[in-house]
Amino acid sequence: MSELVSELDAAGLHTPVAPVDATHGVLLYLEDVTVSFDGFKAIDNLSLYIGDGELRCIIGPNGAGKTTMMDIITGKTKPDAGRVFFGQTIDLLKLDEPAIARIGIGRKFQRPTVIEPLTVLENLELAMSGAKRLRGLMTTRLTGEERDCINAVLEKIGLTEHTSRLAGILAHGQKQWLEIGMLLMQEPRLLLVDEPVAGMTPAEMERTAELLKSLAGSHSVVVVEHDMGFVRSIADQVTVLHQGRVLAEGRLEELQVDPIVIEVYLGAGDAYH
Amino acid sequence: MPLPRWLLSDRVGLALLAVLAIIGIGVPILNLLVPPEHPLHLSAYTVTLLGKYLCYALLAVSIDLVWGYMGILTLGHAAFFALGGYCFGMYLMRQIGTRGVYGDPVLPDFMVFLNWKELPWFWHGFDQFWFAALMVLIVPGLLAFVFGWFAFRSRVSGVYLSIITQALTYALMLAFFRNEMGFGGNNGLTDFKDALGFSLQEDGTRVVLFILSALALAGGYLLCRWLAATRMGRVLVAIRDSEDRARFLGYRVEWVKTLVFTLSAMLAGIAGALYVPQVGIINPGEFAPLNSIEAVIWVAVGGRGTLVGAVIGAVLVNYAKTWLTGALPEVWLFALGGLFVAVTVLLPYGLTGLLRRREKTA
Numbered sequence: 001m002s003e004l005v006s007e008l009d010a011a012g013l014h015t016p017v018a019p020v021d022a023t024h025g026v027l028l029y030l031e032d033v034t035v036s037f038d039g040f041k042a043i044d045n046l047s048l049y050i051g052d053g054e055l056r057c058i059i060g061p062n063g064a065g066k067t068t069m070m071d072i073i074t075g076k077t078k079p080d081a082g083r084v085f086f087g088q089t090i091d092l093l094k095l096d097e098p099a100i101a102r103i104g105i106g107r108k109f110q111r112p113t114v115i116e117p118l119t120v121l122e123n124l125e126l127a128m129s130g131a132k133r134l135r136g137l138m139t140t141r142l143t144g145e146e147r148d149c150i151n152a153v154l155e156k157i158g159l160t161e162h163t164s165r166l167a168g169i170l171a172h173g174q175k176q177w178l179e180i181g182m183l184l185m186q187e188p189r190l191l192l193v194d195e196p197v198a199g200m201t202p203a204e205m206e207r208t209a210e211l212l213k214s215l216a217g218s219h220s221v222v223v224v225e226h227d228m229g230f231v232r233s234i235a236d237q238v239t240v241l242h243q244g245r246v247l248a249e250g251r252l253e254e255l256q257v258d259p260i261v262i263e264v265y266l267g268a269g270d271a272y273h
Numbered sequence: 274m275p276l277p278r279w280l281l282s283d284r285v286g287l288a289l290l291a292v293l294a295i296i297g298i299g300v301p302i303l304n305l306l307v308p309p310e311h312p313l314h315l316s317a318y319t320v321t322l323l324g325k326y327l328c329y330a331l332l333a334v335s336i337d338l339v340w341g342y343m344g345i346l347t348l349g350h351a352a353f354f355a356l357g358g359y360c361f362g363m364y365l366m367r368q369i370g371t372r373g374v375y376g377d378p379v380l381p382d383f384m385v386f387l388n389w390k391e392l393p394w395f396w397h398g399f400d401q402f403w404f405a406a407l408m409v410l411i412v413p414g415l416l417a418f419v420f421g422w423f424a425f426r427s428r429v430s431g432v433y434l435s436i437i438t439q440a441l442t443y444a445l446m447l448a449f450f451r452n453e454m455g456f457g458g459n460n461g462l463t464d465f466k467d468a469l470g471f472s473l474q475e476d477g478t479r480v481v482l483f484i485l486s487a488l489a490l491a492g493g494y495l496l497c498r499w500l501a502a503t504r505m506g507r508v509l510v511a512i513r514d515s516e517d518r519a520r521f522l523g524y525r526v527e528w529v530k531t532l533v534f535t536l537s538a539m540l541a542g543i544a545g546a547l548y549v550p551q552v553g554i555i556n557p558g559e560f561a562p563l564n565s566i567e568a569v570i571w572v573a574v575g576g577r578g579t580l581v582g583a584v585i586g587a588v589l590v591n592y593a594k595t596w597l598t599g600a601l602p603e604v605w606l607f608a609l610g611g612l613f614v615a616v617t618v619l620l621p622y623g624l625t626g627l628l629r630r631r632e633k634t635a
Contacts, residue, residue, distance in 0.1 A: 074521060101523035113518045115511045126507045127522050134532075137505040140279045186523065 020087040020104060020189050022052040027190055027220045033072060033082030034244075042068040043079065044244035050190070055216035057231045057252075058224045060241035061264065066224045067110070069241070070192050074107045075100045086190070106183030110194040112175035116168030120159055120178055123167050124150045127182035150185070157181040157211065173204035180211065191215065193223045197230050209233045240264075279502035285581045285625070286498055290491055296323070297487040301480045317476050320483050321551050322595065326588045327486035328548040331493045333571045333583035335540035338497045340569065341578030342506065343533055344513030345430075348565050349438030350541050352445050353413035355559035357542025358549040359449075360412050362462035363396060364405030365473075365550060369466050382464070383457045393455045402469055409546040410539045417538030421531035428527070430516070439562050446560030461556025462549075473550055486547045490584070493540045497580050500533075509533065570613045576623025585624055 020027070028050040035043045043065045050056055058066055071077035072084060075097040084092040092100060101107075114123050128146060142150070154160045157177040162170065167178060176196055183191055193212065197205045205227075212234055215221055225231050231238060232252055240247040240255060242264050248255055255261050280286065300323060303315040332354050339345045366381040375385040379392055398404040420441060424434055452458035471478040500506055511519040512526055520526050549555045558564075568587075575586025590612070597605045620626055 097520045098523045098525050101521050107521045109518070109521075113515050115507070115514050115518065117510055117514065118507055122507050125504060126511055137508060138503055140277070140499075140502045140504075182522065 021089045022087045022189070024088060025052055026050070027052045027054075027087060028073065028222075029083065029085040030069070030073070031083045031085075033069075033079045033084060035068060035072065035077060035079040041244050043072065046082070046241075046245055048239065048246060050220050050222060052189075053217045053220055054237065055212065055221045055235060056223070057235035057238045058222060058241060059226070059228075059231060059238060060247070063243075064241040065244040066241055067194065068244075070107060070194060070224065073100075073192060074105060101186060104187065104189040105192065106186050106188035106190070107192045108176075108179050108183055108194055108196065110198065112172065112179050114167040114170075114175050114178045114182070117166065119164050119166055120154070120170070121150065121163045123178055124153055124181055124185050127185035153181045153184050156184065156214070158207065173200050173208070176200070176204075176208065177211065184215075189219060191219050191221045193221065195225055196223065197225065197227055205230055206233075279499060280495075283498060285579075285628075286494065289494065289581050289584060293487050293491045297484050300483060304476060304480055317479050320476075320479050324479070324483040324486045324551045325548060326591050327483070327490045328544045328551070329568070329571070329591050330584040330587040331486075331490045331544035331547075332541050332568055333575070333587035334490070334493050334497055334580055335537040335544065336568055337572050337577055337580055337583035338500070338540075339534055339537045340572060341580070341583070342501055342509040342513065343530060345530065345534065346432075346435045346569070347438045347534075347537075348435045348562065348569060349440075349442035350537070351564035351568055352438075352442035352560055353417060353538040353541035354545035354548070354564075354568075355442075355445070355449075355555065355557075356413045356416065357409045357545030358555040358559060359456060359462065359545075360399075360405055360408040360542070361546035362465070362549045362555040363399040363408075363456075364402060365465035365468060366462050367396070367400040368468065369464065372466055373464070381457070381462070383452075383460065384455070387452060396455065406546075409542050413538040413542035413545075414535050417535045418531060421534040422527075425527040425530040425534075439565070442560050442565055443562050446557050446562075449557035449560060457556070459557065461554060461558075463554040463556075465550060465553055468550055473553065479551070482547065482551050486551070489543055489547055493543070494580055494584070496540075500536075501580070505529075567609065570609060570616075572623075574612060574616050574623055576620075576625035579623075579625045582623050582625035589624075 026049050028048075030046055030048040033043055033046045034041065046065070046069065048069075058069075060066055068077060072079050073092065075092065075095055078093065086092050086100075086103060086105065090103060092105075095103070115126065118126065125142065125146070128149070151160070154163060157180060159170075159174060159178060159181065162174065167175065170178060180191075180193070180196070196208050196212070200208065209230060212221055212223060223231075223234065235252060237249070238252045238255055239249045240261050247264060248258055248261050250258075300315060300320055303313055304317065304320050307314045309316075332350065335353075336347060336350050339347055339350075369381065371378050373382040373385075375382055377385050380389060384392070399408070420438075424437060429437065448454055449456050449461075450459055456462065465473055467473055468478070471481070473479070501509070508519060508524055508529055511522070511524070512529060516526055519529075545555075545559075567590075571586040571590045572583045573586070574590055575584065576582030590609075593608070594605060597608055616623060622629070
């Protein structure tokens with residue numbers, strides 16, 4: 001039986017994790033990436049670099065290619081052209097979604113996606129890195145070390161009191177935090193967070209901002225967000241996407257006075273306040 | 274030995290196991306030790322009927338594992354049940370030996386009738402019990418593995434997958450109807466005499482088959498319950514509720530699906546293998562798409578994703594079928610369809626859902 005298990009591990013249930021080489025200070029490289037759907041260029045010659053430990057916000061009007069960009073990084077969509085590297089050595093275009101997740105790229109979806117019939121604890125256990133070998137899945141218990149790891153994440157996302165509640169009955173904001181907690185259980189180097197504060201109350205937004213800021217440094221965090229107030233509260237660096245390319249990049253205060261940015265996005269409506 | 278926690282906390286499951294233990298001991302006593310004229314005596318017919326229900330219940334449990342936990346609505350699981358049944362039926366055919374109508378020591382009657390001179394290659398080995406028992410697991414398992422490998426890797430899911438599973442069982446039915454396939458065609462395999470030297474007509478053998486069915490159901494239940502309690506069980510639920518989330522957490526969803534689908538097919542195969550000696554025949558009708566759909570209805574009636582519900586649903590619906598096809602045969606299919614509609618609309622969590630609601634309000 002154990003031979004069968006190791007064979008299955010070799011057959012693809014488990015991918016060994018290669019260490020990420022970010023010695024040049026850059027963790028994620030997107031270079032000249034292009035992808036089109038039925039002739040429409042969703043991403044047009046996009047180049048973007050995310051530094052190691054950086055917290056970057058990506059803004060842009062609907063259809064600017066923000067979600068498609070995330071799909072490319074996480075292996076859901078393969079681009080028509082371009083290079084996508086994780087650190088110096090790992091070519092993300094050669095990997096599929098689970099492999100990319102295992103080398104340390106976590107993705108939070110726009111809509112909170114937690115497993116509702118499972119408890120908070122079980123959701124975090126599900127996401128735990130290292131538990132994804134077949135052998136690791138055939139257990140009904142947590143080791144002390146795993147329990148400590150889960151407790152640390154519970155504290156970080158502020159859900160310690162809700163450990164054994166079902167994820168389905170959590171408040172909207174709590175679900176978002178739980179999903180971020182699940183990403184953390186994967187011990188990622190890079191977190192991709194799609195609209196974390198949509199539908200949150202101001203208090204929840206504030207906590208989320210603190211959480212994301214506390215993650216930067218030890219992780220690189222890329223946040224796609226529409227809410228300008230929130231972007232102002234967290235980001236050092238902001239990238240503006242427009243029609244699949246980078247329109248501008250810099251500090252939010254600089255971008256807010258950039259006439260081109262104002263024209264395509266900031267000035268367009270009440271999203272800016 | 275103390276019970277593991279995953280079993281201790283499963284009160285309904287323990288109740289099911291207790292019931293299986295009671296009938297596993299009680300039914301043989303009522304059949305063998307209580308004299309026939311006593312009102313409590315159970316006839317061999319009843320014992321076999323109950324054994325049949327237990328086999329159906331194991332099939333239902335195997336369906337619940339893939340449908341209730343992993344969200345794959347399989348409409349072709351009776352195919353694996355039938356394949357397990359054919360494998361064991363082939364063993365039983367080879368045991369007939371010279372006692373067949375044509376008295377051929379090697380060839381089963383239908384082959385002599387077709388004027389075949391030698392045993393087809395795939396019939397070799399089936400005179401050995403251990404070989405047939407192994408094939409009961411391997412044949413359904415291998416088919417499920419290959420099928421799952423292609424279907425899940427191409428990310429076929431939802432209603433499309435259900436339709437393909439229907440096509441699978443339908444194709445097998447058509448194939449097994451053909452005489453040239455070498456499985457007895459239309460008539461299938463029948464006229465079995467004995468297994469391991471024990472006559473299938475004997476009450477004692479029937480009782481043993483009944484006990485084996487109860488054990489197989491208990492074992493199948495425990496295996497599925499354990500699996501659901503492990504981390505793997507949580508991965509299954511994650512795949513059911515949000516396949517993308519599971520994939521972006523780093524799980525190879527197609528592999529998990531293929532493995533669990535294969536395991537489930539093997540359980541269905543065991544159920545079929547125990548079913549055939551009790552009913553005394555296996556024919557291509559067992560592959561009929563309707564059989565698979567019926568089995569899914571058992572699970573829906575009992576309540577999916579509970580395992581115990583699958584057992585309850587299988588036994589109740591089949592009891593109703595036995596009774597209705599006797600009393601009002603033309604009504605049965607309408608009753609079955611009506612039942613499915615009623616359960617879907619009124620009891621989305623099935624009968625066990627009703628139980629749980631009662632528990633919550635109490």
